[in-house]
Amino acid sequence: MNRGAQHHGILHVHPARARCNRRPSLVVNARRLRAAGLFLMLPALMCGCRRSSESVETSDAERGPANVLLISLDTTRADHLGCYGHPKVKTPNLDRLAAEGVRFVECVSPAPITLPSHASLLAGVYPFVHGARDNSVFRLPEAQETLAEAMKQAGYTTVAEVAAEVLDRQFGLAQGFDAYTDTRGGGSRVHERSGAEVAARAAARLKGLKDRPFFLFLHFYDPHLPYKPPEPHASAYPGEPYLGEIAAVDAYVGRVLDALDELGLAERTLVVLTADHGEGLGQHDEPSGAGAGSAER
Numbered sequence: 001m002n003r004g005a006q007h008h009g010i011l012h013v014h015p016a017r018a019r020c021n022r023r024p025s026l027v028v029n030a031r032r033l034r035a036a037g038l039f040l041m042l043p044a045l046m047c048g049c050r051r052s053s054e055s056v057e058t059s060d061a062e063r064g065p066a067n068v069l070l071i072s073l074d075t076t077r078a079d080h081l082g083c084y085g086h087p088k089v090k091t092p093n094l095d096r097l098a099a100e101g102v103r104f105v106e107c108v109s110p111a112p113i114t115l116p117s118h119a120s121l122l123a124g125v126y127p128f129v130h131g132a133r134d135n136s137v138f139r140l141p142e143a144q145e146t147l148a149e150a151m152k153q154a155g156y157t158t159v160a161e162v163a164a165e166v167l168d169r170q171f172g173l174a175q176g177f178d179a180y181t182d183t184r185g186g187g188s189r190v191h192e193r194s195g196a197e198v199a200a201r202a203a204a205r206l207k208g209l210k211d212r213p214f215f216l217f218l219h220f221y222d223p224h225l226p227y228k229p230p231e232p233h234a235s236a237y238p239g240e241p242y243l244g245e246i247a248a249v250d251a252y253v254g255r256v257l258d259a260l261d262e263l264g265l266a267e268r269t270l271v272v273l274t275a276d277h278g279e280g281l282g283q284h285d286e287p288s289g290a291g292a293g294s295a296e297r
């Protein structure tokens, strides 16, 4: 990695832009999101919406405000996705999202730590400003205005499904959400929820949200240690379980995107997908984990 080439914020936008990105209502929403700090300093980021083959031409006024689906993939290195050039891993759903939308090629995480990075994602400021500077011992203060609060104020129904206990509501990210399911949400506390569960709950949530503007935030924790990809992804990448986890989370995202299609929501939903930070994978003397310098992208 050429660390000298690192930059903060968005540097480059992939020249291929999907038709939907030229539609006025979505452009406006993207601007609102950017104003709220959503497009800030992230390891991998792509966004777009899809026009179904059965789409009916209606005006943006008739359609109403676009829905927003924000997906965070924990511990996901951009260079370990097909759409960012990895030669081996199969990530067809993420690749399609990148091809049909806008793919950001140079993004930097504000912190290679889950809570601080997500707090910046939602609050739009650096950790030293919002105060949630590490997992477990800090929380995002109520004084911070979050994207969820802004969306709720704009009339959106706001729902979150998060998969790691470091994002449990006690750490402040639930502010602004009408519903926030964390690792205690299933009745018993767990360290992490599987992507399969998050995707299934997201699909169920979408059925209840399809008639109103919504902001749905999904967090997938699967690529984080320990690497234990499910089949068939474990067998597809023998000896490379991190790749198996990446392939698995791609499949989970695919289920959510399929649900958008099946419910007729795809063409009026802005999908924004990012990672909270990358993964060390042995660089900079880090055998694993995302705790230091090499993992910010």
Ligand SMILES: [Zn+2]
Pocket: 074, 075, 112, 113, 114, 115, 276, 277, 290
């Ligand atoms: Zn993380």
